[in-house]
Amino acid sequence: MENWSEYVGYLASAFIVGGFLLKNITAIRTINLLGCICFVIYGIFSGMLWPVIIPNGILAFVQIYYILKKD
Template sequence: MFEISYTEWIGYLASVVLIISFMMRNMKALRIINSTGAILFVIYGVMLEISWPIIITNIFILALNIYYLTIRRIPN
């Protein structure tokens, strides 16, 4: 009756994690949670038989988050 594929579950989970990340007041927490969402979206893009727009965008977002979390550290 109501079946959702694993691919759709990953997409929904990525969306929820992304939304939660934007509710964070702490910038470090926002970037960590947002990175998790970006990783999930990359997995989702691969599961969609390689959806390059989703994959490229989220790899770029992940790279920016890693940059700000490591090289250009964010104060708590």
């Protein structure tokens, strides 16, 4: 498994797509959060891909905020 970060990128994509298949908003946000985390890892270990790291890092915090927010 020489280029494992590429597999993390594919996993991130699968999480993001999988999130669109759900109806429960908390589940969608949780799956999307996992995708964002995987994309940040992918971006870091693929040569500091800032256009991947920055938006997914921000979105991860947005997802955490809404998951923890009490209505």
